[in-house]
Amino acid sequence: MRKPTSLERLYVDFDSFFASAEQHLQPHLRGKPVGVIPVDSEHTGLIAVSREAKALGLRRGTFVREARKQCPGLVLVTARHEVYVGLHHAIVEAIETVVPVKAVCSIDEMLCALLPAEWPQALSMGQRVKEVIARDIGPTLTCSVGLGPNDLLAKIAAEMEKPDGLVALHPDDLPGRLLALDLTEVPGIARGNAARLARAGVTDMAALWRLQPKELRRLWGSVEGERLWMGLHGYTVERPETRRRMFGHGRVLPADWRSIGGAYAAARVLLAKASARMRRAGFSARALALWLTDRHSAGWHGGEHFQPTWDDPSLLASLSRLFFHAEREEMHGSRSVHVALHDLVPLAEIEEDLFDHTPEAQFKRRMESLSVIADRFNTSHRKALLHWGPWVTIPGGYAGAKIAFNRIPDVEDF
Ligand SMILES: [Mg+2]
16 A cells, blocks of 8 residues: 555546537537436436536436426437447547546546656646647536546545536645535445444544544445545555456336336347447356336346356347246336346356257357357447347437446447
């Protein structure tokens, strides 16, 4: 463990990204209150609001009907995720003319590690990043840049003066401005943890700052508490490398898709997308999980385990068995649907049973080859032209990768 004495990390966080992206792409929306919705429906919430809408009191999550009431001039735009992904890649390219991106943290957040020679000029590099984005992308899509001795403090700094901020949290000045934060503004302190801290008498940053690392670990009930302490106090925390554990997709369904048939049609598309991603990454799965949720009940969850599998027909057959059980167990509709391929094995590690000449095994080999051929064909056409069985377009035009997760889809995911 190390305690840096300089600004070693630069964090970029875009301001109201989806809303600013629409204002960037559609100039007539600039200066207007804009709300982005996931699907064209009255029964959904805003997933992003422009700064003009924020000034009128709208927040992420406000329901459409409520938002219209609060802000009669509101312009609603349906999210176009594939377009935002394109912008994301252009942004990364622009940033990399100044400094390489070390980690993409979400579609609109990137972390960069500065070299020792760059540490003294960290602030001017932050300024440069903002300038190249304004120059190469455009002035509407603004970002806030944070600088700090480690990842966590750089991220916190980026949040401090939104929008269009540029803030450095220098290790010599700690705790300094950290003391003005609410506990829940610290990444990693969710409401549950805040409640736990409150029960221990820790209700503000000053009290949190006085704790010892072991105390925070005990309050958290895990080593994460100690990691958070280290991060806040300016240490670099090396995390054990995380191994990919699953490929999954999920969707909240539009109101008229919430029957079991609608959920099944959507789940097939989501599973096919997930399995194509899995194959491209060189994995096969030994398990498939399905979650159906319902506003009124705990929902339904089911799963199947199998020999390492990576062809679409086998995976879709497994999905259809899971839906059969869901329906049998009285799950007649679903508000959202999630599928995940997990218990992964790298394709290179699968032990091929060369003596397995049963017709079933040979059929599966053929399905594997066909899945790969379909992937290649679809990738080159940037569209799912070859698929197994019925294929639907889920309203909202977005059946692919879920951006809310910490993973930026490739263009092939759409
Ligand atoms: Mg942001």
